[in-house]
Every structure is written in structure tokens, then in C-alpha cells.
Amino acid sequence: MLTALTRMWLTRSVRPFTFRPEYDQVLPYGDCQRLGLYVHIPFCRSLCSFCPYCKVPYDAALCDRYIDALLEEIRLVGEGGGGRKQVTSLYFGGGTPALAAGRLGEIVRELEKYFDITEGIGVELHPDDVVPEVLETLRDAGVTRISIGIQSFQPKFQRLLGRAPVDGAVLARALAAVPFQTVSMDFIFALPGQTFEDLRRDLDTAFACGANHVAIYPFIDFTFTASRLPAMRKGEKRRLLDRITAYCGEKGYRRDSIWTFAAAPEVGYSSMTREHFLGFGCSAVTLLGDQFKINTFSVEAYCGRVGEGRLPTALTLRFTRRQRMVYYLFWEAYSTRVSARAFAETFGVPLERMYGPELRLARALGLARYRDGVYTMTPKGAFYYHHYENYYTLAYIDKMWGILRREAFPRGLKL
Ligand SMILES: C[S@@+](CC[C@H](N)C(=O)[O-])C[C@H]1O[C@@H](n2cnc3c(N)ncnc32)[C@H](O)[C@@H]1O
Numbered sequence: 001m002l003t004a005l006t007r008m009w010l011t012r013s014v015r016p017f018t019f020r021p022e023y024d025q026v027l028p029y030g031d032c033q034r035l036g037l038y039v040h041i042p043f044c045r046s047l048c049s050f051c052p053y054c055k056v057p058y059d060a061a062l063c064d065r066y067i068d069a070l071l072e073e074i075r076l077v078g079e080g081g082g083g084r085k086q087v088t089s090l091y092f093g094g095g096t097p098a099l100a101a102g103r104l105g106e107i108v109r110e111l112e113k114y115f116d117i118t119e120g121i122g123v124e125l126h127p128d129d130v131v132p133e134v135l136e137t138l139r140d141a142g143v144t145r146i147s148i149g150i151q152s153f154q155p156k157f158q159r160l161l162g163r164a165p166v167d168g169a170v171l172a173r174a175l176a177a178v179p180f181q182t183v184s185m186d187f188i189f190a191l192p193g194q195t196f197e198d199l200r201r202d203l204d205t206a207f208a209c210g211a212n213h214v215a216i217y218p219f220i221d222f223t224f225t226a227s228r229l230p231a232m233r234k235g236e237k238r239r240l241l242d243r244i245t246a247y248c249g250e251k252g253y254r255r256d257s258i259w260t261f262a263a264a265p266e267v268g269y270s271s272m273t274r275e276h277f278l279g280f281g282c283s284a285v286t287l288l289g290d291q292f293k294i295n296t297f298s299v300e301a302y303c304g305r306v307g308e309g310r311l312p313t314a315l316t317l318r319f320t321r322r323q324r325m326v327y328y329l330f331w332e333a334y335s336t337r338v339s340a341r342a343f344a345e346t347f348g349v350p351l352e353r354m355y356g357p358e359l360r361l362a363r364a365l366g367l368a369r370y371r372d373g374v375y376t377m378t379p380k381g382a383f384y385y386h387h388y389e390n391y392y393t394l395a396y397i398d399k400m401w402g403i404l405r406r407e408a409f410p411r412g413l414k415l
Pocket residue numbers: 050051052053093094095096124125126127148149150151186187188217218219220221222
């Protein structure tokens with residue numbers, strides 16, 4: 001209800017986000033500025049009960065067939081692109097992309113036929129893959145940034161999440177042997193009974209292992225996942241987040257998005273906040289101009305559809321102008337900064353003309369500050385974004401992914 005009202009207020013319309021089972025076979029990315037690339041590898045050794053992402057148990061033959069289809073999807077998109085296009089970054093996510101480490105180089109080379117990648121290549125890793133041989137294979141494929149899903153260094157929380165303990169010393173040795181520009185580590189916070197001391201110990205271990213970037217995700221209880229953990233109370237969550245933010249600052253890690261802290265500006269790791277991106281593989285999202293499209297979640301349906309020479313898009317949403325603005329602001333705010341000039345350049349209209357009352361309200365409530373054409377979120381604003389993000393995730397992502405997990409090509413969806 002809250003999310004529907006907010007959507008109506010911000011889009012100044014009762015029109016829902018309407019997804020249809022159609023797509024453009026030729027994608028109009030030629031004129032997009034700051035385009036990013038994302039590739040999804042949906043295989044894991046075992047499936048974690050709390051995880052909402054699109055993934056299936058690893059099977060070598062299926063993984064090979066999937067990568068062949070992925071190369072074909074890249075060709076289908078790239079051949080329609082009208083020439084080699086400069087892009088910012090390439091991110092591999094999953095699942096566990098390192099299970100296909102031996103073929104990531106092949107995927108990068110196929111992409112490089114059509115795209116010139118200027119800001120490096122990132123890969124999400126499971127801690128089990130942080131061993132010198134795998135890291136060397138990734139580095140040889142061109143990877144410059146890695147993000148490791150630690151969740152917690154403490155056995156009691158790993159047990160709660162159904163994961164095996166992670167040995168910091170093993171990680172530290174592997175990371176010292178094969179360095180990367182960005183070494184990011186993911187943690188989950190707001191787990192039942194988790195205290196600031198628990199998180200401080202986790203962060204200290206991460207920093208000592210060589211992490212120059214950390215992501216601290218609030219636990220989200222997706223309706224379709226098997227785990228059921230009691231939610232932490234709002235006040236407790238706020239105190240915890242404030243203390244983590246202050247602690248990261250003391251250690252020289254500055255907030256570079258709602259959830260992440262970086263030791264230097266050039267070590268960021270973010271596969272999400274690009275203005276435009278092309279996504280390849282199961283469940284991958286593409287955002288170009290006014291269209292948002294999402295690929296099928298079914299590995300078999302993905303391979304079948306690409307085998308017919310068609311794109312594996314399950315649903316496409318064509319934004320109204322206001323909807324596109326809201327989506328843009330949502331992801332800009334995720335970086336904790338919204339530039340009025342960038343907004344005006346993107347939409348050809350001043351930000352204050354479109355959202356003047358909301359911006360004044362945000363400043364009056366102490367959620368944002370304004371300086372030199374940029375609105376910056378305060379710690380209070382960051383907490384509330386964090387907090388309400390949970391509702392939006394459940395209202396939009398949970399619903400969309402829930403349907404796409406059941407049906408390879410749904411007939412449509414309204415959110
Ligand atoms: C695709 S997963 C991680 C990559 C790798 N497969 C692994 O498990 O280490 C990306 C990150 O999302 C976060 N995540 C997964 N499920 C979550 C949930 N229910 N709530 C909050 N964060 C979650 C975890 O921190 C995880 O490391």
C-alpha cells in the first residue's frame with residue numbers, strides 16, 4: 001500500500017509499472033552514454049536458503065551449454081549494435097561465476113568484439129573460490145575487481161545462514177598472492193542477535209585481509225526463500241548502521257553508496273548504479289532509454305530461446321517519462337548523491353521543476369543537504385532509504401522474481 005501510494009505520488013499518475021511479454025530484437029544502445037555490461041552465471045555448488053538470486057545447482061554439462069548460449073546472446077545483441085561501442089564496466093554476478101572461471105576469458109573476448117571496456121571487469125566470488133589458482137585464471141581473463149560473499153566471519157552467524165565458516169587467514173594469503181584493484185567483501189547485517197561488536201570484528205578481519213571496499217547489506221527476508229529469521233527492530237537497526245558508518249569512517253572507508261564503504265574513490269564495486277546497462281544471461285536486466293527488460297530465469301528456456309536466434313527477454317517495461325525519472329532518482333539516491341545538473345542533462349528539464357516540493361521536504365526533514373548543485377543524503381536520510389528499501393524490494397523485486405521463478409515467460413505483470 002505504502003509503495004503503491006509513493007509510486008502514484010512520485011509519478012503523478014495511478015498507472016502501475018506494466019511489464020509485457022515483448023521485446024525489441026535490435027537494442028537501441030548506440031547513443032547511450034555511460035553504458036555498463038552485466039553477465040549472469042546462475043550456478044552454485046549448493047543453494048543457500050536465504051538467497052533470492054536466480055541460480056541452480058552446478059552441473060558441468062549444463063554450465064557449458066549455458067555459456068555457449070550466453071556467447072550467442074552476446075552475438076545477437078552485438079551484431080545489432082552498429083559498431084564497437086565504448087562501455088564503462090563489465091560485471092559478472094551470480095550464482096557463483098567462478099564455477100565457469102575457465103570460460104570467463106572466452107566471454108570477455110566475445111564482448112570485446114562489440115564493446116570497449118574502459119573501467120575494468122568485476123566478478124562476484126564465493127569464499128571457496130578465493131584460492132590462488134582461481135584468482136590467477138580470473139586475472140588472466142582481465143578481471144580487475146572482485147567482490148567476496150563473506151556474510152560473516154563468525155561461525156554462529158554462518159550457521160544461522162546455513163553457510164560454512166570462512167577462514168580469514170586463507171583469504172588473506174590468496175589475496176596477497178594475487179592482488180586486484182578492488183577487493184570488496186559482502187556482509188549481511190541486522191541478523192538476529194547481531195551486535196556492533198560482532199560487526200566490528202567482521203570489519204576488522206576484512207580490513208586485515210586486504211579488503212579496500214566493504215558492502216554491508218541489511219538482511220532481506222524474501223517471501224520465496226526458505227529461511228525465516230526474525231527482523232531486527234527499527235531503532236536497533238538504526239543505531240547499528242550509524243555505528244558501522246562511523247567505524248568505517250574512522251578506519252578511512254568512506255560511504256560510496258547506501259550499503260558500501262570504500263578506502264579510495266577508484267576502488268568502487270557496483271554493478272547496479274549505471275544509467276544504462278546491457279544484461280546477458282538468465283535473469284539479467286537491461287536498461288536503455290525508456291525500456292527496462294528482464295531475461296527469463298529458466299536456464300533451459302534461456303538456452304532454447306537463444307538457440308532459435310531470439311533474445312531471451314521474458315518481460316519488457318516501457319517507462320512513462322515520470323516513471324523513468326523516478327527510477328533514475330531511485331538509483332542515483334542509492335549512491336547517496338543526486339546531481340541536479342546530471343538530471344537536467346538526462347531529461348532536459350530542471351530537477352527542481354519536477355520534484356521541487358519533495359526536495360524541499362527532504363531538506364526540511366534533515367534527510368538531504370544541498371550544495372553546489374548536488375543533493376547529498378544525510379546519515380538520517382541514508383537510514384530511511386535503507387529502511388524503506390526493504391519495502392520496495394518486497395513490493396517490486398520480490399514480486400517480479402517470485403513470478404519469474406515460476407514461469408519462464410509470464411504473460412505479463414503489473415506492479
Ligand atoms: C549473488 S550473492 C554472492 C556471491 C556468492 N555466490 C556467494 O554466495 O558468496 C551477492 C550478495 O548478496 C547478499 N545477499 C544474498 N541474499 C541476501 C538477503 N536475503 N538479504 C540481504 N543480502 C543478501 C549477500 O551478501 C551476497 O554475498
